[in-house]
Amino acid sequence: MSATTLRTRLSRLSLLDTPSICRQCLTKTATTRQFSTTNPLASKVGSAPLIIPSTVKLSIFTPPPPRHTTRTLPSRTVTVEGPLGQVTIPIPHFLNINIAEPPKDAASGEATSSKAVITINDTTIKPQRQMWGTVRALLANNILGVTEGHAALIRFVGVGYRAMVLDGSGRFNKGKKIVNLKLGYSHPIMLPVPDGVTASAPVPTRLLLEGINKEVVNSFAAEIRRWRIPEPYKGKGIFVNDETIKLKAKKIK
Structure with a gap:
């Protein structure tokens, strides 16, 4: 809205005669008006x-x-x-x-x-x-x-895909649990279980992660899923919780 339009509307309301409104105020109001006048809502x-x-x-x-007020x-x-x-x-x-x-x-x-x-x-x-x-x-x-704790159930879908939970050995993994993944590679994948997370494999194609920190549990589940991301043609891969994937039709030449 321009200053002229605003002045016209105010003159119709007989507000220009009041000493509290001046031309400088009208111009400032017109130039600094924001796009939206809605007050910020609370989250x-x-x-x-x-x-x-x-x-x-x-x-x-x-x-x-802090000792210094600038910090x-x-x-x-x-x-x-x-x-x-x-x-x-x-x-x-x-x-x-x-x-x-x-x-x-x-x-x-x-x-x-x-x-x-x-x-x-x-x-x-x-x-x-x-x-x-x-x-x-x-x-x-x-x-x-x-x-109550947080949990993440990991499903392994694919021929030969399975997981086991073993006791760690060696200099760095002694006393820890190791998740042994067999996902079709030429070698098994060994992942140490983070602190605060409990891993168990009730069946070879299922892996259950439990812990009190949701971020740590889901981060470890995402790290495991990264080794076999579900693919949309055969539906194979590692699925976390209720994750599903929509299958695509094969390309026929």
Whole structure:
């Protein structure tokens, strides 16, 4: 909208006669008007309350501020501790976690699950809104991991494709578990199981990965899948969880 059009509309409303509106203000308003006047919305994922069971303890560590004011504030760390273990993740300094006092059960007098609300300092800053929902999702995954755990089921589809879990040997893999993959290569593929992940093979064509850290479990599953990515013509490959592939018709000359 140009300044002339805006001045015409205001004159119809008899607003030009008021001393609070001047031509300079009208020109500035017309030139600095943004494409959208909608206020930034809050993150639906980030603003959702976080349910913390009574068996889970959430600890927040805030490092001391830097001596020089020109440096950026250091990230804080959140430790989620539960029956299966503990996970620690860093969070940005502009995120705040407010944990409400858990209510007590009237019958037993024990504390029940509590709620935590995550907020940011400024909702108009895009990077803060982006990390709002991300951190909330990571905390929800960690709470689920320390209470129930995460799992990834890997399926081997193909003639001779199978996996075994062996005890590690040698200087670097002693005391660890090794996943032995036979995928049609001239040699078996030996992959050490990461710390915090438990691997088991109930049948030769299935491999079950379990752990409290969802990122570590899925990363190891993706590393195994990389050796035989599912191909669309015969449907062979390594599939993770409920992964499927649409078969293509063969090219006929």
